[in-house]
Amino acid sequence: MNEAPLLNTALTERLGCRYPIVQTAMGWVADAKLVAATTQGGGFGFLAGATIEPERLEAEIQKVIELTGGSRFGLNFHMFQENAQECVELAIRYRLKAVSYGRGPDQATIARLKAAGVLCIPTVGALKHALKAEQLGADMITIQGGEGGGHTGSVPTTILLPQVLDAVKIPVIAAGGYSTGRGLAAALAAGAAGIAMGTRFLMTTDAPTPASTLERYLAVKDAGQVRVTTAVDGMRHRMIDNAYITRLERAGPLRRLIIALKSARQWQAETGMSHGHMLRTFWRGLREDPAAVSQVVMAANQPVLLRRSMVEGLADQGILPSGQVAAAIEHLESAPELIAGIVEEARRCFDALLGRLEPGTGNSYGNNHDNNHGNNNGNDRASATATAVAVDADSAPQPPRETTR
Amino acid sequence: MNEAPLLNTALTERLGCRYPIVQTAMGWVADAKLVAATTQGGGFGFLAGATIEPERLEAEIQKVIELTGGSRFGLNFHMFQENAQECVELAIRYRLKAVSYGRGPDQATIARLKAAGVLCIPTVGALKHALKAEQLGADMITIQGGEGGGHTGSVPTTILLPQVLDAVKIPVIAAGGYSTGRGLAAALAAGAAGIAMGTRFLMTTDAPTPASTLERYLAVKDAGQVRVTTAVDGMRHRMIDNAYITRLERAGPLRRLIIALKSARQWQAETGMSHGHMLRTFWRGLREDPAAVSQVVMAANQPVLLRRSMVEGLADQGILPSGQVAAAIEHLESAPELIAGIVEEARRCFDALLGRLEPGTGNSYGNNHDNNHGNNNGNDRASATATAVAVDADSAPQPPRETTR
Known part of the structure; x- marks a missing residue:
């Protein structure tokens, strides 16, 4: 457990x-x-x-x-x-x-x-x-x-x-x-x-x-291409660069607002959001931050554009929100496989760290976790620690310290 | 040691x-x-x-x-x-x-x-x-x-x-x-x-x-103000936003090149760099990356602008290269004080981590480092580990795991 x-x-x-x-x-x-x-x-x-x-x-x-x-x-x-x-x-x-x-x-x-x-x-x-x-x-x-x-x-x-x-x-x-x-x-x-x-x-x-x-996510190899734009909804939004974003950014503020108003209508129709709620949402936005009028309208852009890429599979006509880490991810796997791999690697990291504390133990933390609980584990660690301290005291491979402080 | x-x-x-x-x-x-x-x-x-x-x-x-x-x-x-x-x-x-x-x-x-x-x-x-x-x-x-x-x-x-x-x-x-x-x-x-x-x-x-x-470095509180510009020398350069950078960016490519050529002459005069070396440097740049002509010229901008802020103290007339971390740094201290503080905090982090492995030990790693070497330390850790494992086995405060895998 x-x-x-x-x-x-x-x-x-x-x-x-x-x-x-x-x-x-x-x-x-x-x-x-x-x-x-x-x-x-x-x-x-x-x-x-x-x-x-x-x-x-x-x-x-x-x-x-x-x-x-x-x-x-x-x-x-x-x-x-x-x-x-x-x-x-x-x-x-x-x-x-x-x-x-x-x-x-x-x-x-x-x-x-x-x-x-x-x-x-x-x-x-x-x-x-x-x-x-x-x-x-x-x-x-x-x-x-x-x-x-x-x-x-x-x-x-x-x-x-x-x-x-x-x-x-x-x-x-x-x-x-x-x-x-x-x-x-x-x-x-x-x-x-x-x-x-x-x-x-x-x-x-x-x-x-x-x-x-x-x-499109897998194709990203350059973290610089997973960039921030404010063109979608007026806020900092990180996404994979694509033709749609470039077009939106080129459109200028007024044209963007018109695009956003269209999206808002579409969003309202698709979600069945009531006029009343939409107005209340806008009103609240206006009250909280009067400078953000167009942002509130533009916010309707986001779910519509997101749906195009995430539901309809039209990656070029929607937006591709992503962390820069997409550039470092090379393959798909299942969520449980992903988690197991991360856990295993984290254990190896801690093993390496603890190995420096207790050089004699090797990979005790990672290898023992499933079958070696109780005092037995404690004893293993104890003897290993004693060895480690002795080794550390010699410290043979260390260059002399030119301590001047 | x-x-x-x-x-x-x-x-x-x-x-x-x-x-x-x-x-x-x-x-x-x-x-x-x-x-x-x-x-x-x-x-x-x-x-x-x-x-x-x-x-x-x-x-x-x-x-x-x-x-x-x-x-x-x-x-x-x-x-x-x-x-x-x-x-x-x-x-x-x-x-x-x-x-x-x-x-x-x-x-x-x-x-x-x-x-x-x-x-x-x-x-x-x-x-x-x-x-x-x-x-x-x-x-x-x-x-x-x-x-x-x-x-x-x-x-x-x-x-x-x-x-x-x-x-x-x-x-x-x-x-x-x-x-x-x-x-x-x-x-x-x-x-x-x-x-x-x-x-x-x-x-x-x-x-x-x-x-x-x-x-100026201490005044930065917003990491977003420590931004990247390519206006100084054509490369990604992260620095604290100031009036000079804004002006340089507004200048446009040709005007920037003229500013850069001026800087290059000034740099040459100040450093006594020979015409021959300057030409060789430019030539090498051209050969390595023909697209980067203006970048090579603009590279002369950097040391001149850097000197203004770092030597002459004219923060507004020069550049302020900085990591975004400047926004998180609140005071000056000496380098030894800085290092000692970082070391102490890292030790506390490892103590907390090891404390989870061996809850009985408290801050053994951090507190023992100066006065408790040799097998004694090993023994301390040993008994503490045994305690820890016993505690782990009970695992009382843990909610039941709804494991379905």
């Missing part, structure tokens, strides 16, 4: 998953099948509640429960979606382990979710948002470095993670740039409770993403 | 420094005083051989040796500088521990340096350059993620570091985004041999940088 102590963190303990690996909620990608596959692989998945049609949402939640035999997964939602309140109710009714969100619900809703045992895990891209999220009552926090996909900040993970870890008391999950066991080991050593990945889960055989679109 | 086994790496062993922390060579910043302070603090520093006047270079090397009582430091140079060959000779003559460079010297020169015991540690920003550097004979390699300062690539550290660690056999030093002990612990856990930092050492009281310029 406790097969890998270094991989047991506040995340695995509180979310009840085997490994500290989170699959984030990507629009039209994080469906019941992907979340179930992630769960079965020992990770923790979030359903993309913001793009699942409201009338299908409950069925999608039930599907994950059926497939995994439990409710050890999460639901992502945004307060600006029409069925936001229903998302809260469903999370509570089905006793989901957690919800995730960007700009969060109000403090009272957060308190209600927490009281019902649903952990609140917002995603933030800047230190000040992390502090705000903790203050509002978040149970954990996911920081996403600027190299991450979709809406993203400008602070890379190497900088944001230490900043937030120093500033908050709640567990921190690291996102942005992760796809490997080396990354997991690094995040845990820094003090994170785990890692969260979007792009890497999108690029699995369990994602519903059409093959033609996945091919 | 061997006070921190997890901080002893291939880097400390081969470079002979106490901690796996490298101070990179920043033009007009990494002088004898900074390198000596770094050395005295237990780190490893590189002299900025590319900007130290040729006639002062040998004296600067001697100064570090005098101040530190040894030659445990490095020299950075570029093959396009007029005294490149002299740099090689000086590194060999003074038995410096290492040289660093970007585009490296030829294979024969590298072999010569290695034969003389001078380690070759190029800096790269992309996987393919790492492979090339290893093939040319590099002893170690520094990878710099795109968030790093000055000339920089487009792959962030979170992605580049695992990529390169998987691809090369030589030790890898991680750079780009580092300023903390959490970062050091993370890099070591991923498998790096250490970290290298530029901006963080620039922002110490041991750097010769004028106060007026350092104030």
Whole structure:
């Protein structure tokens, strides 16, 4: 059961998953099948509640429960979606382990979710948002470095993670740039409770993403081509460069607004969103940030464009949100295979690290985890440590230290 | 002596420094005083051989040796500088521990340096350059993620570091985004041999940088303001946004070329660089990459603009190369204080990690390092481990696992 102590963190303990690996909620990608596959692989998945049609949402939640035999997964939602309140109710009714969100619900809703045992895990891209999220009552926090996909900040993970870890008391999950066991080991050593990945889960055989679109993700070899644009919805949005984005950027602000208004109408028609809700959403946007009028309108661009690539498979006519890490991912595999590989590599990293502490042990941490528990393990480590200290004391291969301090 | 086994790496062993922390060579910043302070603090520093006047270079090397009582430091140079060959000779003559460079010297020169015991540690920003550097004979390699300062690539550290660690056999030093002990612990856990930092050492009281310029670095609170421009010399160059850069970018390509030609003349006058060497440098640039004519001319911009900010203290009339990490750095301290703080924090990170492996030990790794060596330490760890395993076996606070796999 406790097969890998270094991989047991506040995340695995509180979310009840085997490994500290989170699959984030990507629009039209994080469906019941992907979340179930992630769960079965020992990770923790979030359903993309913001793009699942409201009338299908409950069925999608039930599907994950059926497939995994439990409710050890999460639901992502945004307060600006029409069925936001229903998302809260469903999370509570089905006793989901957690919800995730960007700009969060109000403090009272957060308190209600927490009281019902649903952990609140917002995603933030800047230190000040992390502090705000903790203050509002978040149970954990996911920081996403600027190299991450979709809406993203400008602070890379190497900088944001230490900043937030120093500033908050709640567990921190690291996102942005992760796809490997080396990354997991690094995040845990820094003090994170785990890692969260979007792009890497999108690029699995369990994602519903059409093959033609996945091919475009696999074709990316240059991280510089996974770039930030504000042309889609006025916010920093990281995606794989394509003809559509270039055209949108060339269009200029007014033309972009017209394109966005068209998208908004289309989005309204497709989702059956009421005029009333649409106006309320726009009004709220206007009130919160008057400078962002066109941004609010342009925000309607995103789901329409996303659907083209993620559902219809028209990669050139839609957008391809992605972390820069797509450039380092060379093949698709299933979510459980992915998780197993990352865990195995993280173990090797810790073995190498502990090997320096206790040179005699070889790969004790990784190799012993399945069959060597109890005091026996403790004794192995004890004798190995004694050897290590003796070796260290000689320190033969070390050059003399020219200490002048 | 061997006070921190997890901080002893291939880097400390081969470079002979106490901690796996490298101070990179920043033009007009990494002088004898900074390198000596770094050395005295237990780190490893590189002299900025590319900007130290040729006639002062040998004296600067001697100064570090005098101040530190040894030659445990490095020299950075570029093959396009007029005294490149002299740099090689000086590194060999003074038995410096290492040289660093970007585009490296030829294979024969590298072999010569290695034969003389001078380690070759190029800096790269992309996987393919790492492979090339290893093939040319590099002893170690520094990878710099795109968030790093000055000339920089487009792959962030979170992605580049695992990529390169998987691809090369030589030790890898991680750079780009580092300023903390959490970062050091993370890099070591991923498998790096250490970290290298530029901006963080620039922002110490041991750097010769004028106060007026350092104030500009301290004033940066937004990582997005430490941005990439190609306007200075045609290459990706990360620096703190200022009026000069904005003006340069607005100038357009032709006007920029004229500005650059002026800079080139000024640079030639100031450095006494011969017409012959300047023409040869340009010619080599043209031959290597015919598309980069203006880039070669524009390259003369950089040292002139750098001098204005770094030597003359005219932050607004020059450029302010910086990693995005400047936004996370809040105060100046001495290089030894900086190093001690990073080491202490990295130890706390490893303590926390090992604490999960052996909950009974508390902070044994960090607290025992100075006064508790030998078998005694081994015994402490042994009994603590036994306790830890017993606790793990109970695993009381863990929620039931809904394992379905």
